[in-house]
Amino acid sequence: MAKSKPRKGRSPIQDASNLIAAALETLGFDLTDENFNGTPERFVRYLLEYKRNYEVEKVLRIGFTSTHVDNGYKGMLVQSGIPFRTICPHHLLPVLGVCHVGYIPHERVIGLSKLTRVVEAVGHELPRMQETITDLIADILDKHLKAKGVMVVIKADHACMTGRGVKVHDTPTSTSTVRGLFRDVPAVRDEFFQLVRMKMQTGAGSN
Numbered sequence: 114m115a116k117s118k119p120r121k122g123r124s125p126i127q128d129a130s131n132l133i134a135a136a137l138e139t140l141g142f143d144l145t146d147e148n149f150n151g152t153p154e155r156f157v158r159y160l161l162e163y164k165r166n167y168e169v170e171k172v173l174r175i176g177f178t179s180t181h182v183d184n185g186y187k188g189m190l191v192q193s194g195i196p197f198r199t200i201c202p203h204h205l206l207p208v209l210g211v212c213h214v215g216y217i218p219h220e221r222v223i224g225l226s227k228l229t230r231v232v233e234a235v236g237h238e239l240p241r242m243q244e245t246i247t248d249l250i251a252d253i254l255d256k257h258l259k260a261k262g263v264m265v266v267i268k269a270d271h272a273c274m275t276g277r278g279v280k281v282h283d284t285p286t287s288t289s290t291v292r293g294l295f296r297d298v299p300a301v302r303d304e305f306f307q308l309v310r311m312k313m314q315t316g317a318g319s320n
């Protein structure tokens with residue numbers, strides 16, 4: 114049986130842009146309005162910013178090969194207020210907020226900037242649920258650092274809550290994952306939150 118092949122454009126971006134344009138026209142949007150000029154392609158490129166499924170491994174290779182044996186520090190390392198950005202898989206709308214990451218080293222430490230890069234990479238790898246991302250960041254650090262404990266907290270606003278549906282503002286979603294000592298020892302969790310609060314009060318960097 115002869116198969117009819119879909120018509121191909123110059124590139125996948127072009128193909129996808131044509132399909133989005135067709136969808137918008139089907140819904141009655143007038144794409145001849147000059148303000149829509151290039152909108153389908155901009156939308157496709159926006160989606161692709163959150164489909165960088167090679168990035169996490171790349172970040173990990175770079176990040177964790179620079180890992181070195183713990184220099185004796187037995188305390189907690191916390192990086193708070195890391196900008197967090199993804200799009201939700203249900204609506205493909207932005208989820209924007211902050212991520213706080215802490216770990217207690219065992220044999221390995223990594224530069225704090227690598228924590229920022231892991232958060233950025235996981236957020237841009239695929240559209241995912243915030244709770245899945247929170248777990249995933251903890252899993253990655255747990256696996257590669259073999260730390261005595263890992264804690265990840267994300268607080269984010271979901272555009273699918275503020276811009277559609279119930280349209281409510283100022284209702285950020287908070288998720289947390291605790292592993293090891295952070296899970297087992299309440300005082301360790303308290304110390305984490307104290308350090309996060311301290312950073313927020315001093316106002317250093319973004320919040």
Ligand SMILES: [Zn+2]
Nearest residue numbers: 201203204273
């Ligand atoms: Zn959503």
